[in-house]
Amino acid sequence: QQQVKQSPQSLIVQKGGISIINCAYENTAFDYFPWYQQFPGKGPALLIAIRPDVSEKKEGRFTISFNKSAKQFSLHIMDSQPGDSATYFCAASWSRGATNKLIFGTGTLLAVQP
């Protein structure tokens, strides 16, 4: 129940195309769903996050779509650019009293071809 399942494992998109990465979870106790971006040799960095009471959140070319009933959420990168080539992780967090956890999906390696 603590897992977050992510797909696809890797993705190749042409410049200007739309990149779509999907995630699913089981535990309804999760209260935030962030996406992280990681470049080679660097640590993951927060890209965008959504609460489960919101169905969509957009920041620039990045959009999270959230389906609470299906327990699924996805990241859409519009007008994908070569600079977007990185590994993307979905995650789920929960806070209960003194305990906070952030559980990551397995990651998607995105390559945007020029």
Added chain:
Amino acid sequence: DARVTQTPRHKVTEMGQEVTMRCQPILGHNTVFWYRQTMMQGLELLAYFRNRAPLDDSGMPKDRFSAEMPDATLATLKIQPSEPRDSAVYFCASGLVPGFTGELFFGEGSRLTVL
């Protein structure tokens, strides 16, 4: 600018040796997480500290791993004895609670190779 600092960035050691990784969280952050990243397992949560107290280390192999926060500016992860299967990138991340929204600030990681 504020960032999480990890040392060493790279470490090559032989099986059986002790390894200590250090992390300086962002000043003012009261939570510290240790993650391990491998190709096979992705990002695994090893340990979690809040206000320097260990709250969860269930992801850590207890027989050889230990994590501490001797003060608010230093977190350590120790492996003794190290094994080849411990080869991975170890990340430290810090954040703020209450009001946790899943935002953590990660260091650049310590890449460990155990021969």
